[in-house]
Amino acid sequence: MSSTAASQSADTPAHSANPVNTTTPLAQPLKRESTSEHPPRDQPDPTLESNRNASKGGLSAARPSAAAELASLEIKLKSSLRQFPDFPEPGILFEDILPIFADPEAHEGLLRALELSVEKTGWGKPDVVVGLDARGFLFGPSLALRLGASFVPVRKRGKLPGPCETAEYQKEYGSDFFQMQADAVKQGQKVLVVDDIIATGGSASAAGSLVTKLGGTVVGYLFILELDFLKGRDKLNAPVYTLLTGQEEKVGQ
Ligand SMILES: O=P(O)(O)OC[C@H]1O[C@H](OP(=O)(O)OP(=O)(O)O)[C@H](O)[C@@H]1O
Numbered sequence: 001m002s003s004t005a006a007s008q009s010a011d012t013p014a015h016s017a018n019p020v021n022t023t024t025p026l027a028q029p030l031k032r033e034s035t036s037e038h039p040p041r042d043q044p045d046p047t048l049e050s051n052r053n054a055s056k057g058g059l060s061a062a063r064p065s066a067a068a069e070l071a072s073l074e075i076k077l078k079s080s081l082r083q084f085p086d087f088p089e090p091g092i093l094f095e096d097i098l099p100i101f102a103d104p105e106a107h108e109g110l111l112r113a114l115e116l117s118v119e120k121t122g123w124g125k126p127d128v129v130v131g132l133d134a135r136g137f138l139f140g141p142s143l144a145l146r147l148g149a150s151f152v153p154v155r156k157r158g159k160l161p162g163p164c165e166t167a168e169y170q171k172e173y174g175s176d177f178f179q180m181q182a183d184a185v186k187q188g189q190k191v192l193v194v195d196d197i198i199a200t201g202g203s204a205s206a207a208g209s210l211v212t213k214l215g216g217t218v219v220g221y222l223f224i225l226e227l228d229f230l231k232g233r234d235k236l237n238a239p240v241y242t243l244l245t246g247q248e249e250k251v252g253q
């Protein structure tokens, strides 16, 4: 397994300085080798220093059994992912999260792990869970229900009726536009942004900028998987927590 660091992300400007809602032409999508180092499948991901930074207190001290439950769920979730090389374009190792949702036990495990993660971080109960089009819609509403929060979608451009805010962004493969309805988040609401994967961080950064434009405060970003070698979290201006990190090549079928 080879490890590949994406050197461009080290120079990425901070989220707050990144004008994601302009129509300025964007740089070419990132091309790279498709694998990186990863922990063995039968061991939990080593807790990232940055995940530790996201957490105020932690489950281990407060509820050791919850910390063990979360670690065990993370191992199971990792085994549910599968990878497709060269999709949607050459050089991209695509991480397919859909097997999680095909298996009710894994699906339940995901929701429980996300719930425990919110507890672990100590970010507090959000008013709103914002999920990103499209894979953030697979679990964002269920998590919102469990947390007693509203769910609000960020959609690709042209799908939402009424007045909208728009942000352009670049992701691991290509560029796109995100929109939110202008009244979707109220002034001062605490917002948790969720998505399946953070790669370059372009999508999540654009979503965060839309929340801020609407008057909300992003209390944290929560992902199932982080392609950490792309350093996407450096683009985000709020704490980040991810259940799994790294990329492992295992050809899907
Ligand atoms: O960190 P980034 O480099 O921005 O990449 C991450 C984003 O890319 C994928 O979505 P995609 O745009 O492919 O849309 P989909 O969910 O509709 O497939 C993924 O679900 C994240 O939203």
Ligand SMILES: Nc1ncnc2[nH]cnc12
Pocket: 092, 093, 094, 095, 096, 171, 172, 173, 197, 199, 200
């Ligand atoms: N490698 C990848 N696999 C799946 N979704 C992605 N979104 C951005 N990069 C991705």
